[in-house]
Amino acid sequence: MRPLLFAIIMVIAISCSQQKNDYQQVLHDPVLYSKVTGLLTEVITYDIFTPPVASRIYAYAHLAAYETMARGDSSYTSLKGQLKDFAGVPAPDAGKAIDYRYAALMSFMEVGRTLTFSKDMTDKIVDSLQALALDHGMPAEIKQNSEAYGIAVAKAVLGWSKKDNYAETRSAAKYTVPTDEGKWVPTPPGYFQAVEPAWRTIRTIALDSSNQFPPPPPCAFGKDPACSFYKITKEVQDTVSNLTEEQKAIASFWDCNGFKLNVVGHTMYATKAMTPGGHWMGITGIICKNQQADFNKTVYTYTTVSFALMDAFIACWDAKFTFNLIRPETVINKYIDANWKPFLQTPPFPEYTSGHSIISTAAATVLEHIYGKQTPFRDSTERAWGFADRSFETPRQAADEAGMSRFYGGIHYRSSVIVAREQGINVGNYVLSKLQMKKGQLASK
Structure with a gap:
């Protein structure tokens, strides 16, 4: 144990x-x-x-x-x-x-x-x-x-x-990695196959469909230094190459990599960590305690946040496997610098949009609706993994930092984080407006 x-x-x-x-x-x-x-x-x-x-x-x-x-x-x-x-x-x-x-x-x-x-x-x-x-x-x-x-x-x-449809996704046909230029391919060091490519077929909780709030198409792939895609890729490279200590701390705190493959010389070993959803479950408990929510309100809060998390993941995975966008690490290594590495380990699924950004914003939207936008808290969820607590004035501030952590980590383009933030707001608000769980509940704005 x-x-x-x-x-x-x-x-x-x-x-x-x-x-x-x-x-x-x-x-x-x-x-x-x-x-x-x-x-x-x-x-x-x-x-x-x-x-x-x-x-x-x-x-x-x-x-x-x-x-x-x-x-x-x-x-x-x-x-x-x-x-x-x-x-x-x-x-x-x-x-x-x-x-x-x-x-x-x-x-x-x-x-x-x-x-x-x-x-x-x-x-x-x-x-x-x-x-x-x-x-x-x-x-x-x-x-x-x-x-x-x-x-x-x-x-x-x-x-x-x-x-x-969960059982059906366990036996779904094996995902075929696209061969088109600019599409996602497995990344080092593990070169794992794509995680949950059929997740968008899972029944949603509140959303009418997995693509109810579709993001706009990502920036068109291109290798010319003058094109927009090259510029957003170079921004990732330059940012990671010049990270401040605070940016490194933010990236590490929100990493939440459930299965990280560590490479030391010729040796590889894996370490575990809580998922991003688990991190927000921890934040939910902290806020409920700070706000002196009783048992029933605490259950209600956890339930609503968990619904937003599940629907946000489904919406995000729909976008990921619709666009199958290539990760910054792959582009930089192939076309700019073969020796460049991201600060965080690139997760095994397509880039667009940012999962951390959409699920964090969806959760924060729910928490701010229940307890108010000005809900300060000290996030201690990562103590078990050796990270210092971080303090936030609002859940949205924490969500924004979680999203940007993926850009600092070198695994997302900045635009993917920003677009996913809007997705998360839409998902969170829709969960709140669609499900009437508390008598006298006001609709989400």
């Missing part, structure tokens, strides 16, 4: 050796929900899920928690009939006492356990939550009813998840 995962589980399970009668205080703590989300991030990282697949896991796990929570809080509305072909979740049996917040935790983890690989890790998380309920005095009948209902909701959500 990862040391951090074990440490967090021990924090959750602390004080279980002494019988208490404060289960509501313990299990209804919104910070607990954030900790459990963090534990799922640990599992997703350990299992090396790609960023798009990770976003799918978060979306369905939080949906299950949300639907469970909403059954116990009339101020929140079920998404039955709002999500494509989502028939809702079963009603609880009449007369049975249920702790809906504890049930939401169980529902969240049942989906997370089912959609990930490391069952030993997820089982330990569930065991620690059950121990909390038992050792803090939850009556046996309520505990049993709550666990059973949480699992029933999870099964309904999992049933819906099976219809999103």
Whole structure:
């Protein structure tokens, strides 16, 4: 088990050796929900899920928690009939006492356990939550009813998840790398095949289609030093060759490379890190805590952010595999400087548009709608990977920095970052306007 995962589980399970009668205080703590989300991030990282697949896991796990929570809080509305072909979740049996917040935790983890690989890790998380309920005095009948209902909701959500075309993408025909000049090809050092080339066929959460907010075509490829494409490529080369220490820190902080292939001499080894979506799950927890959101609002926030992340990845991947634009590293090495290297490792999929920029902006748009634009926070999500905290005055400021980090890293053209930012705003606002989750909710602007 990862040391951090074990440490967090021990924090959750602390004080279980002494019988208490404060289960509501313990299990209804919104910070607990954030900790459990963090534990799922640990599992997703350990299992090396790609960023798009990770976003799918978060979306369905939080949906299950949300639907469970909403059954116990009339101020929140079920998404039955709002999500494509989502028939809702079963009603609880009449007369049975249920702790809906504890049930939401169980529902969240049942989906997370089912959609990930490391069952030993997820089982330990569930065991620690059950121990909390038992050792803090939850009556046996309520505990049993709550666990059973949480699992029933999870099964309904999992049933819906099976219809999103994910299974079909696992067996989709192998992606054929384009041979046209200016199109994406695998990049060093691993020369991996394209990640999730069929992801645009995944059913969206709120968007009407994967290309509902299509970006304009990218700058036309060209090798002449006088043409626009050469100039935006040279800008990447020159920027990376003259990075400030602050720009290096920004690029490294937001790298979020789930499987980085390190090369030392003739030796190669891989290291893992959380996905970009996992980073924004961490930010969501920080903001919820800072804003003193209660348990239910915390679940609502995570769910809405996770929906924006999943739809943003689908929209981004639609653009990537529509245009199949070549990466700066390939252009520079082939036509300008064969020895040039980007500051960050180029990820294995087409360049246009920037995934970090669209998903970060979509998430920030949701967070600012819920908590206000002036929502300062200190981002500590990267401590486990040895990076210092970074402070932001607004979620949008963080999203803008995340997007520019890819330009500083030498893996995106500046224009791809800017265009993706607009995509992210559109996706975030559409999720907010399409899904009415909170009674009295104001439409997004």
